[in-house]
Amino acid sequence: MEFPHLERMRLRRCDSAASVPQFCNSPTVIVMVGLPARGKTYISKKLTRYLNWIGVPTKMFNVGQYRREAVKIYKNFEFFKPDNEEAMRIRKACAAAALKDVSAYFTKEQGQVAVFDATNTTRERRAVIISLAKEKGYKVFFVESICDDPEIIAENIKQVKSGSPDYVDRDIDEAMEDFVQRIECYKASYMPIDDEKDRKLSYIKIFDVGSRYLVNRVQDHIQSRIVYYLMNIHVTPRSIYLSRHGESELNLLGRIGGDSGLSPRGLKYANALADFIRSQKITDLKVWTSHMKRTIQTAETLGVQYEQWKALNEIDAGVCEELTYEEIQENFPEEFALRDQDKYRYRYPKGESYEDLVHRLEPVIMELERQENVLVVCHQAVMRCLLAYFLDKPADELPYLRCPLHTVLKLTPIAYGCKVESYFLNIEAVNTHRERPRNVNINRDTEEALQTVPDHV
Amino acid sequence: MEDKAPSNPRELTQNPLKKIWMPCKNGLPEKHISQRKVCMTNCPTLIVTVGLPARGKTYISKKLTRYLNWIGVPTREFNVGQYRREFVKIYKSFEFFRPDNEEGLKIRRQCASAALNDVRQYLTEEGGQVAVFDATNTTRERRETIIQFAEQNGFKVFFVESVCEDPDVIQENIVQVKLGSPDYTNCNTEEAVEDFMKRIKCYENSYETLDEVLDRDLSYIKIMDVGQRYLVNRVLDHIQSRIVYYLMNIHITPRSIYLCRHGESELNVKGRIGGDSGLTPRGKEFAKKLSQFIQAQSISDLKVWTSQMKRTIQTAEALSVPYEQWKVLNEIDAGVCEEMMYEEIQDHYPLEFALRDQDKYRYRYPKGESYEDLVQRLEPVIMELERQENVLVICHQAVMRCLLAYFLDKTAEELPYLKCPLHTVLKLTPVAYGCKVESISLNVDAVNTHRERPENVDVSRMSEEALLTVPAHQ
Numbered sequence: 001m002e003f004p005h006l007e008r009m010r011l012r013r014c015d016s017a018a019s020v021p022q023f024c025n026s027p028t029v030i031v032m033v034g035l036p037a038r039g040k041t042y043i044s045k046k047l048t049r050y051l052n053w054i055g056v057p058t059k060m061f062n063v064g065q066y067r068r069e070a071v072k073i074y075k076n077f078e079f080f081k082p083d084n085e086e087a088m089r090i091r092k093a094c095a096a097a098a099l100k101d102v103s104a105y106f107t108k109e110q111g112q113v114a115v116f117d118a119t120n121t122t123r124e125r126r127a128v129i130i131s132l133a134k135e136k137g138y139k140v141f142f143v144e145s146i147c148d149d150p151e152i153i154a155e156n157i158k159q160v161k162s163g164s165p166d167y168v169d170r171d172i173d174e175a176m177e178d179f180v181q182r183i184e185c186y187k188a189s190y191m192p193i194d195d196e197k198d199r200k201l202s203y204i205k206i207f208d209v210g211s212r213y214l215v216n217r218v219q220d221h222i223q224s225r226i227v228y229y230l231m232n233i234h235v236t237p238r239s240i241y242l243s244r245h246g247e248s249e250l251n252l253l254g255r256i257g258g259d260s261g262l263s264p265r266g267l268k269y270a271n272a273l274a275d276f277i278r279s280q281k282i283t284d285l286k287v288w289t290s291h292m293k294r295t296i297q298t299a300e301t302l303g304v305q306y307e308q309w310k311a312l313n314e315i316d317a318g319v320c321e322e323l324t325y326e327e328i329q330e331n332f333p334e335e336f337a338l339r340d341q342d343k344y345r346y347r348y349p350k351g352e353s354y355e356d357l358v359h360r361l362e363p364v365i366m367e368l369e370r371q372e373n374v375l376v377v378c379h380q381a382v383m384r385c386l387l388a389y390f391l392d393k394p395a396d397e398l399p400y401l402r403c404p405l406h407t408v409l410k411l412t413p414i415a416y417g418c419k420v421e422s423y424f425l426n427i428e429a430v431n432t433h434r435e436r437p438r439n440v441n442i443n444r445d446t447e448e449a450l451q452t453v454p455d456h457v
Numbered sequence: 458m459e460d461k462a463p464s465n466p467r468e469l470t471q472n473p474l475k476k477i478w479m480p481c482k483n484g485l486p487e488k489h490i491s492q493r494k495v496c497m498t499n500c501p502t503l504i505v506t507v508g509l510p511a512r513g514k515t516y517i518s519k520k521l522t523r524y525l526n527w528i529g530v531p532t533r534e535f536n537v538g539q540y541r542r543e544f545v546k547i548y549k550s551f552e553f554f555r556p557d558n559e560e561g562l563k564i565r566r567q568c569a570s571a572a573l574n575d576v577r578q579y580l581t582e583e584g585g586q587v588a589v590f591d592a593t594n595t596t597r598e599r600r601e602t603i604i605q606f607a608e609q610n611g612f613k614v615f616f617v618e619s620v621c622e623d624p625d626v627i628q629e630n631i632v633q634v635k636l637g638s639p640d641y642t643n644c645n646t647e648e649a650v651e652d653f654m655k656r657i658k659c660y661e662n663s664y665e666t667l668d669e670v671l672d673r674d675l676s677y678i679k680i681m682d683v684g685q686r687y688l689v690n691r692v693l694d695h696i697q698s699r700i701v702y703y704l705m706n707i708h709i710t711p712r713s714i715y716l717c718r719h720g721e722s723e724l725n726v727k728g729r730i731g732g733d734s735g736l737t738p739r740g741k742e743f744a745k746k747l748s749q750f751i752q753a754q755s756i757s758d759l760k761v762w763t764s765q766m767k768r769t770i771q772t773a774e775a776l777s778v779p780y781e782q783w784k785v786l787n788e789i790d791a792g793v794c795e796e797m798m799y800e801e802i803q804d805h806y807p808l809e810f811a812l813r814d815q816d817k818y819r820y821r822y823p824k825g826e827s828y829e830d831l832v833q834r835l836e837p838v839i840m841e842l843e844r845q846e847n848v849l850v851i852c853h854q855a856v857m858r859c860l861l862a863y864f865l866d867k868t869a870e871e872l873p874y875l876k877c878p879l880h881t882v883l884k885l886t887p888v889a890y891g892c893k894v895e896s897i898s899l900n901v902d903a904v905n906t907h908r909e910r911p912e913n914v915d916v917s918r919m920s921e922e923a924l925l926t927v928p929a930h931q
Contacts, residue, residue, distance in 0.1 A: 195686075215689065293469060300467050
């Protein structure tokens with residue numbers, strides 16, 4: 001729905017509001033390559049999540065899904081035998097259907113990047129994709145995952161394959177055995193990307209889960225960012241703890257922003273947080289805060305070294321800094337309404353938007369990917385952005401994610417996603433979550449605007 | 458973490474210059490907590506170049522050093538060739554480099570040792586974080602020596618190998634940087650090229666490239682054919698990851714970068730800083746002249762970038778070409794001082810005004826930014842400028858100073874005082890190891906916005922002393 005009053009905002013940001021400058025006009029197809037159980041889907045999903053978060057519309061197309069829809073019941077690995085002509089036909093049709101959907105995504109849904117997740121282990125199959133892309137003017141970037149470590153492969157199968165719809169009626173050992181046979185079916189015809197023959201292609205080869213990379217002919221900005229991201233992710237088990245600062249003086253007064261200190265309850269939380277962290281017995285925990293007093297005060301009680309990041313500062317509310325919602329409604333009723341209309345893109349006058357925040361937080365996410373156990377003590381809007389990244393929440397949900405005070409979220413990557421455990425540390429705090437009110441029209445009444453404002457002093 | 462009784466958190470005090478909250482005792486700051494520094498490694502890093510002569514090792518070394526210093530990682534390069542030139546005053550010919558020249562070999566080994574010694578001093582005693590050891594290092598034996606040296610001293614090692622067999626690239630390389638070398642001041646072009654080619658031959662036989670199998674435990678990046686292909690092995694930490702990203706984004710295709718500020722703005726003439734005002738008539742005149750200038754330059758495929766502030770966008774509009782708005786190109790946020798004149802800042806915040814003069818690079822405006830913050834925010838712009846070819850960046854005074862400092866390798870002390878007057882375009886063209894700068898004034902008058910550091914920066918100074926260097930305005 002178009003809101004004419006957003007025109008002013010739109011003009012403010014012109015064409016590129018995305019964190020990634022729109023240099024690439026042609027869409028990009030990322031093509032996964034590799035034997036089964038090499039992490040292709042893991043990489044595809046993670047990459048898709050990252051690109052969407054930084055504002056590049058991306059969608060994943062998993063050919064295995066198409067196959068499961070075409071062949072309702074999976075019997076066994078025989079389906080994948082290279083001499084199974086019937087199956088070959090189905091698989092080719094599935095790949096073609098997926099590629100068709102890729103085209104539709106680009107032309108009809110304004111997609112920018114498509115991740116084509118399949119084995120693509122033969123030169124023939126890759127040639128089909130390349131020629132289609134050439135015909136339509138898409139760029140192609142291959143991501144090949146190569147791994148021969150039997151332990152990693154076994155772990156992979158256990159983590160994601162045994163839970164697959166293909167093996168729903170089988171126990172782990174059966175699934176494992178069948179899957180190993182499946183891999184064998186591909187091995188004979190597997191032709192890895194050839195450094196000589198394929199030297200004109202753009203690709204990255206990932207060896208042994210990131211121990212080594214070969215990068216060839218990076219064409220543009222987005223491919224460069226993708227390479228950088230892929231080179232920073234890892235699969236070592238770890239947990240990320242997200243928490244806001246303890247309740248602050250301004251929180252109590254219902255005022256946004258500012259740089260106040262902790263309230264007495266906030267200090268209690270800081271101590272509770274220290275106890276909680278100790279009880280978790282985390283090895284080698286890194287602690288990060290913003291540059292604002294309240295997060296630093298919270299981290300101080302932990303008694304360990306912490307690192308201050310300016311990028312973790314709360315969203316800058318510009319002219320609305322330190323105002324209550326009531327005061328914002330009184331002084332800037334139009335701004336207040338615009339914000340409710342599109343909370344993600346709305347930028348405070350002389351301040352920031354959630355969209356700006358995401359851009360600012362990208363280096364934090366990159367470093368979180370590199371690190372292992374980390375506790376991030378931050379702020380409401382910031383925590384919403386980080387959470388949206390880990391839980392793959394879209395832009396319209398992000399600004400309304402619940403991140404209450406005095407609650408620690410423990411995120412642990414598992415399989416293709418992220419497990420979330422929420423720990424409320426039993427110290428009361430004011431509620432700072434304001435839901436989207438029903439009436440977001442600029443001519444609404446004050447009561448309608450302030451309907452969802454949480455209580456405060 | 459050991460068991461501790463619940464404690465009261467330490468008192469916090471805010472550092473008046475950088476506005477960083479730090480724990481304190483009795484009002485005095487305690488052990489300084491490091492704010493986010495780019496490099497999260499505790500041990501220093503030794504970057505070791507590898508490659509035959511004329512493969513761009515020194516080009517990469519210098520560029521990398523410049524980049525790391527700009528983002529705040531103290532880095533220095535150590536070029537063994539320099540040490541050799543100091544030792545052997547006069548370079549006769551390639552014969553010095555013959556593998557059977559024992560005298561030559563002895564001297565070269567000594568030079569490498571001397572350089573490593575200086576590396577050790579820089580990293581352990583002078584606060585250096587990264588040292589770039591620039592030499593051919595083409596034998597496994599030499600690299601093994603370096604690895605041991607690093608191990609003994611607790612340095613991490615990261616190799617950067619440049620491999621290239623394209624004769625055109627090598628030839629161009631020799632022409633661009635070798636002919637001007639001190640080694641060849643008394644030779645003509647043909648003599649120099651001939652001698653240098655023979656020099657390269659001296660290394661070729663004993664060259665042992667980094668091997669995927671033999672060297673699989675080392676951390677390195679192998680750059681092939683000037684960036685067509687990269688092999689990256691065992692990146693250990695944040696700084697190595699950033700270095701790899703940077704090296705993978707730079708190129709040597711000839712191009713120019715044009716930097717200029719927006720046209721003169723309404724707030725400029727009033728002597729007010731910051732804000733989001735529009736252009737004055739003279740500013741609009743500049744925009745028109747800028748358009749003519751750009752057209753006259755006949756630049757192929759020019760990209761135009763602006764900030765998201767009205768005055769840069771108005772300037773770009775006059776060019777009638779597509780342009781891209783970057784929020785990160787916005788002028789430095791002066792926080793509580795936004796839209797004030799220097800006289801007003803002196804009036805309302807004399808302490809702040811003095812602190813700023815004491816350390817203009819690190820000083821952060823209350824609720825605003827510092828130059829140091831600006832550099833961090835501009836890093837993606839620099840990265841993209843490296844990727845791009847011809848670009849015109851229409852920005853702001855502080856922003857332009859930061860970008861210029863990157864290209865011209867200016868220190869943090871110099872950066873905030875670089876002269877970036879209105880209505881002047883700087884054309885930067887990479888040449889040899891550095892950057893050629895052409896300053897083109899488009900002959901449209903504008904107010905001066907450059908305030909020099911006054912003599913008295915003490916907080917107890919008088920208003921007149923503080924305002925001594927404020928440029929004239931309405």
